[in-house]
Amino acid sequence: xxxxxxxxxxxxxxxxxxxxxxxxxxxxxxxxxxxxxxxxxxxxxxxxxxxxxxxxxxxxxxxxxxxxxxxxxxxxxxxxxxxxxxxxxxxxxxxxxxxxxxxx
Numbered sequence: 001x002x003x004x005x006x007x008x009x010x011x012x013x014x015x016x017x018x019x020x021x022x023x024x025x026x027x028x029x030x031x032x033x034x035x036x037x038x039x040x041x042x043x044x045x046x047x048x049x050x051x052x053x054x055x056x057x058x059x060x061x062x063x064x065x066x067x068x069x070x071x072x073x074x075x076x077x078x079x080x081x082x083x084x085x086x087x088x089x090x091x092x093x094x095x096x097x098x099x100x101x102x103x104x
Contacts, residue, residue: 011085
């Protein structure tokens with residue numbers, strides 16, 4: 001049984017779409033402030049917490065920055081997979097076209 005290049009290309013494109021969706025969800029989740037997303041109060045982001053220390057805020061920002069970087073890397077990887085899948089399909093179509101030219 002022959003494995004079609006078109007099938008492999010479509011699988012790569014579908015996988016890249018899932019990866020891009022996951023990365024978009026991660027970016028959206030990381031862009032929202034954690035206190036505002038968990039609270040029903042729309043002004044919760046504006047509250048000052050007297051108990052928190054400045055160093056904790058820096059650690060939280062570093063973690064969210066790392067999470068956003070990871071999500072952007074996933075998004076970039078999804079774009080590359082999408083291009084590769086499209087190239088596989090295009091090459092397969094070129095081969096089929098060449099075979100048809102030889103037959104005619």
